[in-house]
Amino acid sequence: MESENIDFYNLGFEFIETKHMFLSRYKNGEWDEGKIIPFGPIEISPGACVLNYGQGIFEGMKALEAKTGDIVLFRPEKNAERLNESAKRMLMPTFDEQQFVEVVKEVVRANKEYVPPYDSGGALYIRPVLIGSGPILGVAPAEEYTFIIFTVPVGPYFPEGFKAIDLEISKKYTRAAPGGTGFAKTCCNYAPTMLPAKETKAKGFAQIIYLDASEMEYIDEVGTANFFTLIDNKLATPALKGTILPGITRKSVLTLAEQKLGLKVEERDISYKELFEESCTEAFCTGTAAVITPIGSVSLEDKKRVFNNGEPGEVTKKLYDFLTGIQRMEREDEFGWVVIV
Ligand SMILES: *Cc1c(COP(=O)(O)O)cnc(C)c1O
Numbered sequence: 001m002e003s004e005n006i007d008f009y010n011l012g013f014e015f016i017e018t019k020h021m022f023l024s025r026y027k028n029g030e031w032d033e034g035k036i037i038p039f040g041p042i043e044i045s046p047g048a049c050v051l052n053y054g055q056g057i058f059e060g061m062k063a064l065e066a067k068t069g070d071i072v073l074f075r076p077e078k079n080a081e082r083l084n085e086s087a088k089r090m091l092m093p094t095f096d097e098q099q100f101v102e103v104v105k106e107v108v109r110a111n112k113e114y115v116p117p118y119d120s121g122g123a124l125y126i127r128p129v130l131i132g133s134g135p136i137l138g139v140a141p142a143e144e145y146t147f148i149i150f151t152v153p154v155g156p157y158f159p160e161g162f163k164a165i166d167l168e169i170s171k172k173y174t175r176a177a178p179g180g181t182g183f184a185k186t187c188c189n190y191a192p193t194m195l196p197a198k199e200t201k202a203k204g205f206a207q208i209i210y211l212d213a214s215e216m217e218y219i220d221e222v223g224t225a226n227f228f229t230l231i232d233n234k235l236a237t238p239a240l241k242g243t244i245l246p247g248i249t250r251k252s253v254l255t256l257a258e259q260k261l262g263l264k265v266e267e268r269d270i271s272y273k274e275l276f277e278e279s280c281t282e283a284f285c286t287g288t289a290a291v292i293t294p295i296g297s298v299s300l301e302d303k304k305r306v307f308n309n310g311e312p313g314e315v316t317k318k319l320y321d322f323l324t325g326i327q328r329m330e331r332e333d334e335f336g337w338v339v340i341v
């Protein structure tokens with residue numbers, strides 16, 4: 001879509017085409033130099049490994065217009081690192097991490113006119129996607145790969161202000177099992193979550209809280225966001241044990257809670273039962289898309305726990321202000337997280 005036809009003040013999270021994308025191909029054991037090309041369809045063999053066996057991984061990032069007018073990224077080197085962790089699990093070639101950050105910047109510059117203005121609260125969402133594009137018949141990794149980075153302008157996650165969401169704890173579905181691919185941002189982890197999400201939305205919930213697949217007792221994640229809760233005034237989040245996606249927002253929130261709010265933080269097993277105790281006073285989830293989303297209530301079958309009358313908690317609000325303040329350069333970037341495009 002032409003950028004002059006976009007109403008940047010009323011964007012949601014729909015797919016909107018921008019002008020350019022990055023494309024690089026891997027063949028005979030090496031990546032080509034890659035280039036920025038017009039956004040558009042790519043040709044792919046029906047035998048492509050990604051189409052038949054799901055050999056694909058992705059990342060999610062945002063370019064923001066900061067208060068200063070600069071276009072900025074948030075810890076992009078962490079996305080580069082994680083893409084390669086996902087690649088290794090899926091037997092895919094890795095991509096040079098410094099080059100990753102450089103080409104992400106190039107794609108953003110090429111689509112600069114699509115970065116929503118600072119006062120709209122929107123962002124240019126960046127989607128790097130790496131797929132096994134070579135044909136293969138037996139279940140084995142492809143020999144050829146395609147790496148694409150495209151962008152989509154998106155609106156603020158909270159168009160009507162900072163609002164809490166209601167979640168359902170599922171005892172029916174799981175997301176990732178020990179020994180599986182939960183820690184990797186692989187395409188095959190997401191299609192199976194669409195049915196549970198649809199069912200819970202039909203019941204009026206925003207998303208599912210997934211429990212661990214072995215005991216159905218400990219919290220793993222919230223759909224595509226990491227989970228946090230304040231218990232006895234300590235901030236707890238599930239420990240990374242291979243079934244949880246190591247969120248960059250999660251990592252940043254742990255740092256902010258400890259160093260800026262002086263909170264004790266814990267990465268541990270959290271039983272869903274703890275959420276129903278009085279000592280548990282706040283809960284929220286984190287992600288590039290969700291930023292920090294307060295959780296107003298959690299429900300399991302006919303049991304419901306409401307936090308703080310369904311309003312965002314104090315710690316949740318403070319963390320949101322710190323994180324978004326740093327991301328938009330309204331606060332000092334003392335951890336060196338912001339990268340100017
Ligand atoms: C991407 C993702 C997250 C959030 O990670 P961020 O790096 O904070 O964006 C959390 N859980 C899942 C399952 C994800 O795919």
